[in-house]
Amino acid sequence: MNARTSTDVLVLGAGMVGTCTALQLARRGHAVALVDRRAPGRETSYGNAGIIQREAVEPYAFPREWQAVFDVAFKRGIDVNYHLSALPEVLPRLARYWHASAPDRYAPIAQAYSRLIAHCLTEHEALMAESGASDLVRKEGYRFVFRTPAAMEEAATRAARLAADYGVRHALEDGDALSRAEPGLRRRMAGALHWLDPWSVSDPGALVARYAERFQALGGQLVEGDAATLQATGSGWQVRTAAGPLAARHAVVALGPWADALITPLGYRLPLFVKRGYHRHYRGGPGLRLPMLDAERGLVLAPMAQGVRLTTGAEFARIGAPATPVQLTKAEAAAREMLDLPDPVEAEPWIGNRPCTADMKPVIGPAPNHPGLWFNFGHAHQGFTLGPASGRLMADLIEGATPFVDPSPYLASRFL
Template sequence: MTATILVLGAGMVGTCTALHLQQRGFDVTLIDRRPPGQETSFGNAGLIQGESVEPYPFPRDPGFLLDVALGRGAEVHWHLRGLWQMAGPLLRYFRNSHPQAHTVATQHYSRLIAHATAEHAPLIAAAGAEDLVVREGFRFGFRTARAFDEGVQRARALEAGFGVRHRVEDGAALAKAEPALRQTLAGAVHWLDPWAVRNPGALVQRYAALFVARGGRVLTGDATTLQRAGAAWSVQTDAGRVEAAQAVLALGPWADGLIRTLGYRFPLFLKRGYHQHYRAPVTLRQPLLDAERGYVLAPMEQGLRLTTGAEFAPIDAPATPVQLAKAEALAREWVDLGEPVAGAPWLGARPCTADMLPVMGPAPRHPGLWFNFGHAHQGFTLGPVAGRLVAEMVAGERTWIDAGAYWPGRFG
């Protein structure tokens, strides 16, 4: 079987890349080992985060780092083997999180986030997915007055600098807006620009169905079988070996393993995360982040979803849902979660880069190969933006966003 271009990885980023290539006249085959939207894109908090204009920096507060080292708190968990494997990229991540360097990264990162909802909107409409999307924002909830004051100051700075809209709610206003809360908090910042998706995996599936309806092919295959033969790239699938003149790697946390076989050593690392659904008798109306403990509660079709912070561990390490247990105890202080929905907690991984910017553009030493990965916490948010940007590059168009900061060649 022959295609014009292969897209490896059928998460949000890969599926949107396939759609945008298709719109530009390419014959596209989308390949994954599992159906679309069943890996990293399945398990997030379902947020299209128009407010997230700053990439997450490496924490620099000594007290917080001590808590992490001693295993206190719910925000971060680590495996010693994971820290050892990621030591180099994590050190670069720490250096790049210096306030001056982080300001530069934010300039490049915010250009992508600024277009997130606008790029999702036409795909949501075309895919008939309006029923999955709630355009009412989400909240950062604060336990203490001090953290609330700091959160309000930060929100005002982001609105002044980037136009990110928000509303400040004191404890009484928050209690009125969210009757499910069982205690009065210090307050909340209600971000008004984000959209909440009540089933993230289903949204990717709707996008993939749109791709197929427009003539695209979705095949089950193994990206690790990628080979170059002459001027073509090929991958083994259930339908046989498929080849094309070009290929896009949109493999999220699995990208690093594949590009290493091609001789690339990028400063990449993983942040694993967990979720569990609960049968809350009264659910939240909008997603809510516990800003001082690092977990999110998000109402979903499957129940109230509790998502955790970051776990630094190898992608294939056994599940250690320590954070989930801690986050559940904290969340029950706020909401009557009810009983967990049957089934083991979900575990996934976020693909991160040491400079906090995604990797989008041509492979430096392999003609016809393109990279689109490393979107960290925001692959679900940035899928359509990243897909459009890489599709424009492949088509030889002038990109509507200056893409130099995301170029794979920046790592040498």
Template sequence: MNDKQVVVLGAGIVGISTALHLQRRGCAVTLVDKGAPGRETSYGNAGIIQREAVEPYGFPRDLASLMRVVTKRDIGVNYHLRALPEYMPTLTRYWANSAPRHYQAIADAFRTLVEHSISEHSELIEQSEAQHLIVRKGWIQAFRTPEKYEKAMESAQRVSAHGVLSQALDGAGLRLAEPALGEALVGGIHWLQPWTCVDPGELVQRYAELFLREGGQFERGDARSLRQAGAGWRVSTESGPVEASQVVVALGPWAQELLRPMGYRIPLFIKRGYHAHFADGANLSRPVLDTEQGYMLAPMKRGVRLSTGAEFARLDAPLTPVQLGKAESAARQLLALGSQVERTPWSGARPCTVDMKPVIGAAPSHKGLWFNFGHAHQGFTLGPVSGRLLAELMMGETPVVEPAPFAPGRF
């Protein structure tokens, strides 16, 4: 079987980016997903290519923050009590890895990917003729109390050592940058380098169309049908079976369902999130995070998108968008939102690992099987660069970053 025949399972930002980079290295790539490209996790985010995100989200270490979560007084976090026994082993490891003695090395590795986020997206944006979807005004992290604002300025100063550019805004400067915001905010950090997208789902679709124009194939199929076939792999699709010598698992939160029966125990857990759009109200020129309330407001084609923090629940559990209602109430203190566009909110799931780093590389126990998932909050940011990294590893090229910190075998 030809070593350059590849199936990529998953048509989100990570899978499509991987498919494009493999295609440009002479591979015949078939992209397989049960649904249309870019309609799951890649669709429901704040649309920020977060060049400033050189420090991944750690588990809260202080007692006050933990108690706010436990008592459900933190809008940014919700949990299903019945899901906690399933979550506890991975959350315990997540908490341990967030300790300073472990976290710095994790952040140092994570940063190597983030540093390439804008440049790798830029190439695909140009080639897919999607420039009209991109705004280059950065985003604002806003604060309601001076104490949190001052602590954030210290963090901004710290990450500036890694080439991250920001501007501190007092209350007046914040309202000058975003006149529609109310008086409840005392200041903010304007992260200057990130690009934002007014329709993340459409951008992913544009990347998918580019892949198809360049000769790629897309098939609807169930990744769970994947089986070894001789020296290669076979997956069932609506058009019939597809065989390839190599297969990439880019299934995000659904990767575990496929890999567990194959003997892999990747410590992956899910953070669900919700969003809704509000139209015919005040608007913003760039995304604004209400940091202390744990939600984001982002200007989109459909209106202002309000997106929530994290919900710890089983992947198939019924939706409980209580965070969205609380966030809407808090947001209306800051912005005249207008009316909600959707009848029901959108919900998706972020695939998170216990060490806050994605899983990128060769499967330890199966020849021709490769992983690219676990990007947590930064799949939209890191999809193109992680796709490039995996393609380079598969083709035996010099990788764009040191791959060892992301290798599946680290677990």
């Protein structure tokens, strides 16, 4: 890929967040280079459950119940696993995560988080329309399914609160209604909580690629390069690419789980950590109409172009550590209790990394000590959902325009 020697903005990282940041800037007439070592949407943004989660107005809090903590510590469930070798590095950040999850501290975090989520559908819709991506999306929501009435009743109480506080819509379905809606289920469940607002995407990586194509159609450069070579110049920032050095006045770090490795040498020690996740596809069985979360086992089944995608919860491990897909093995067994899964499509499961912060909010805004350097990362489970909204806010800040959402809760300075 050919590149000019200079541009207005470098965006480092071509996942959903970086690609949308580049596209939002290009839509406003800026000269932008989107820099990555791989094609857009081939890392973390490829491997998620493909749900634009309008209902996710509250981020995932650290469990406060001691039973849940013990279950995690002793790896009793499907939803969490960890590597002992990663604990010395991650435990201090998990302690801050636990601290931030206390009810009095969590409440304002959720309020700030919800303000971005509120724009996820409208911002995606605008980009989908001009990117010709509407064929990839289904606007019928998704389901939490339950094995026991008690778990469903608890979830229904929370859903009623979210509806009252944030206006997210849902419907409760008993076991018979769920069986009619999803005839491929092999057993009768207690019922489902059907979130009505979210959208599901049949190929998450393809959606990112469509956004990247639109970015290029607007004159943006898609450049193969190494973000780790970023360095300050007298007038901005420069990165090495396959076509040679590329300079710009502004540089946006949108590297997701790899952001920490770039910003730490610059003096930024933010409480970032990574949750790994696995997925596998199964093609040829009865299938599903809509994605579903097995709420009591912590796994997601989602209909995709490649087959039914089974995704796992969180694994705490170092980036690049050998795969330990024990969660996927357990999740597959639990999924087969509900659905006839054929043999997997892939010989080996996919593995990816989710970028998280100790206070559950993304980092969006200027680097406090480096003019022209900007941060847009730390979206945890919702980078796919928040990419367009987060990219729009980043574009507002770079331009000096009035931000469409108050950026103060997301600034990196909150940790310094």
